[in-house]
């Protein structure tokens with residue numbers, strides 16, 4: 001058996017694990033990351049693209065922001081399209097100067113991987129059957145198989161950064177966790193294309209045919225989505241069918257401007273709200289998608305992962321440097337306060353912008369009226385903007 005010793009063993013080399021690893025490494029705290037997949041697989045997963053100010057600041061703090069600052073697109077607002085009507089949500093003006101950064105999760109992951117490699121910190125890819133042990137003891141450890149050998153990593157703390165389907169949450173006895181979940185009766189069919197964006201800002205469209213989102217990764221690469229029923233198959237959607245459907249859901253002025261082209265990637269993502277409480281079990285902490293999922297409508301998934309990372313990093317720093325072990329039990333309650341607010345906003349945006357087949361005519365009019373009330377009132381637009389740019393991180397005292 002191969003045995004390693006470290007201070008913090010991290011399961012998962014997604015954005016949560018890599019960012020936590022980088023912050024801890026920079027602070028002189030030893031980490032080992034174990035990841036089930038290959039580096040190429042991890043890096044190429046096409047997912048989020050809107051970074052809140054808090055995440056941007058955290059990436060800068062981790063020293064991995066050079067490319068983001070050079071190539072990312074700062075957005076001071078977004079568009080809401082309600083049928084033929086277009087409303088500008090001026091994030092900058094409504095929040096006293098806050099903005100979001102458009103920079104793909106693939107790029108964030110790439111920057112973090114390179115930084116970790118340059119730092120010489122250990123990441124073990126293709127680690128199979130990872131199991132956390134002794135979480136309730138003072139000597140937790142991980143075991144796994146890699147290259148035909150059994151490995152063991154002894155550590156002080158375990159960070160479960162292994163996503164929704166990971167092993168960390170599943171290793172906690174079921175009677176120690178409370179699960180909150182809502183599955184939506186639709187998904188998002190998304191395509192990536194090398195075409196110029198239809199608008200310089202993101203466009204969130206509510207339409208009788210269903211929701212649509214015009215997003216982007218750069219001035220020449222777009223990411224567009226349409227709401228589809230859960231049982232829809234991606235093979236049934238030719239590029240032409242996708243473009244036709246997207247155009248049908250946009251205000252005609254935008255539809256006429258839409259530049260189409262061959263898709264580079266096409267996939268369907270289910271929509272789900274999910275939270276597990278508490279987000280820790282003894283010396284193991286759940287971070288990011290391992291503990292919670294939001295539907296992507298509010299662009300919060302990756303950003304929530306970053307705020308968990310910030311909280312855990314600041315707590316571990318105080319624990320390992322100053323012996324503040326009293327903070328350990330505060331991790332979950334601090335994270336959950338922000339998580340639930342983002343869950344609420346993501347659920348609200350989803351409820352307001354999508355069509356629900358099972359909702360009656362009265363409920364539909366109420367939801368249309370609610371959205372119109374919000375966009376027509378400055379207080380309403382402020383509420384949307386304040387949540388969209390991201391609520392503040394809590395200080396760790």
Ligand SMILES: Cc1cc2nc3c(=O)[nH]c(=O)nc-3n(C[C@H](O)[C@H](O)[C@H](O)COP(=O)(O)OP(=O)(O)OC[C@H]3O[C@@H](n4cnc5c(N)ncnc54)[C@H](O)[C@@H]3O)c2cc1C
Nearest residue numbers: 012014015016036047048162163166288289299300301302
């Ligand atoms: C299809 C899709 C589209 C999305 N779109 C958006 C979006 O538009 N906007 C948004 O804000 N968010 C979006 N999200 C959510 C966002 O991508 C996630 O919130 C983010 O990836 C969370 O990062 P994470 O590191 O916590 O988890 P992950 O990115 O899931 O990383 C977890 C890592 O752990 C590894 N792992 C899993 N199990 C094990 C194991 N047993 N042993 C070792 N390693 C393991 C995985 O291989 C993975 O590398 C999307 C998610 C998906 C799935």
